[in-house]
Amino acid sequence: MMLEKFVLAAVTTNPKKVPSGTAVFHCDSKEEMETVAANLEAILDGIAHALTEELLIIVKH
Numbered sequence: 070m071m072l073e074k075f076v077l078a079a080v081t082t083n084p085k086k087v088p089s090g091t092a093v094f095h096c097d098s099k100e101e102m103e104t105v106a107a108n109l110e111a112i113l114d115g116i117a118h119a120l121t122e123e124l125l126i127i128v129k130h
Contacts, residue, residue: 075129077113080106083123091126 078092080102087093094109096102099122106117106125115127 073129076126077115077129078109078127080109080117080125080127081123086121086124 076091078094079087080094080096081087082096082099082102084093084095094105096105102123102125106127109115109127110117113127113129115129117125117127119125
């Protein structure tokens with residue numbers, strides 16, 4: 070079985086914006102959020118998508 074179009078993680082500066090049921094990485098700044106998301110893209114073989122200025126998701130396509 071192969072996972073397609075699956076949310077692998079959420080990276081945020083505002084924990085109230087994240088849905089339950091996914092791995093969440095809390096960051097103190099937008100710069101930290103972007104760095105964490107870039108690292109997770111490489112580690113998880115996913116793509117980061119910005120949903121808001123406070124929330125990025127890492128998705129497997």
